[in-house]
Amino acid sequence: MNHSLTAGVSLKPQYVAPALAADAAGLWFEVHPENYMAEGGRRLAALAAVAERWPVSLHGVGLSLAADEAPDRAHLAALRRLIDRFEPALVSEHLAWSTRRGAYAPDLLPFPRTAGALARIADNIGRMQDALGRRVLIENPALYASLAGHAFTETGFLYELVRRTGCGLLVDVNNVFVSAHNLAYSAEAYVDALPAEAIGEIHLAGHTLDDRIAGGLLIDSHDAAVSEPVWRLYERLIARIGPRPTLIERDDNLPDFTVLMAERDRAHGLLTGARELADA
Secondary structure (H helix, E strand, C coil), rough: CCCCCEEEEECCCCHHHHHHHCCCCCCCEEECHHHHHHCCCHHHHHHHHHHHHHHHEEEECCCCCCCCCCCCCCHHHHHHHHHHCCEEEEEEEECEEEEECCEEEEEEEEECCCCCHHHHHHHHHHCCCCCCCCCCCCEEECCCCCCCCCCCCCHHHHHHHHHHHEEEEEHHHHHHHHHHHCCCCCCHHHHHCCCCCHHEEHHEEEEEEEECCCCEEEEECCCEEEEEHHHHHHHHHHHHHHHCEEEECCCCCCCCCHHHHHHHHHHHHHHHHHHHHHHH
């Protein structure tokens, strides 16, 4: 683990002032780079101010790595400029697709985990890492329905991506919990099967229940506190792999900064405990 990073918080415009005033060991902040791909402006200046004080991470949502086409070169170039300017501690992107032939869907869409998809996505990750000049962490998706045609388990697919490309993994524990509930498999078995050495970051977030569907559908909404079952799954993961930089991810229904920091402090305490056990 990068010993300067323990637990961080999603940075939103209303959190900039308290972020600059914060005083917490191991604190860091993460942003979606797509919100900062500009030549200037107030938002970019705010990120620069935070980056002067704290480590930052760039968590991409727009490269559409699972699409049947190469990542957009202009997008990669804009992301590279941000990386060169801010030298982020971590860079990550989603295992999903959202663009095709110039059309864009405002969602992170699933795909069948076939041999062809593996080769295509591995190639796209290679193109991305070459363009950015660094290793990138790939995030596991949140899933809502079963797709036909899978040739790999999700953890097996992630392992192959790591093996073929040298990428790392961002493990979103809430995504694991949501997908396991919705597709009726074991979240515990999933986190136990992940390749520990590849995991460079962890996300924790809240979800909501849509009870209009029989059995209830969990939605990865990022608009609520981290649930207790997700905290327990997180503890199980770090007990096996050791401490990793962990983000409290919140994108909607934003609470006061102190509320997020309380969740962040809980994660920090768990990471500190895991580090002490690893060093004992």
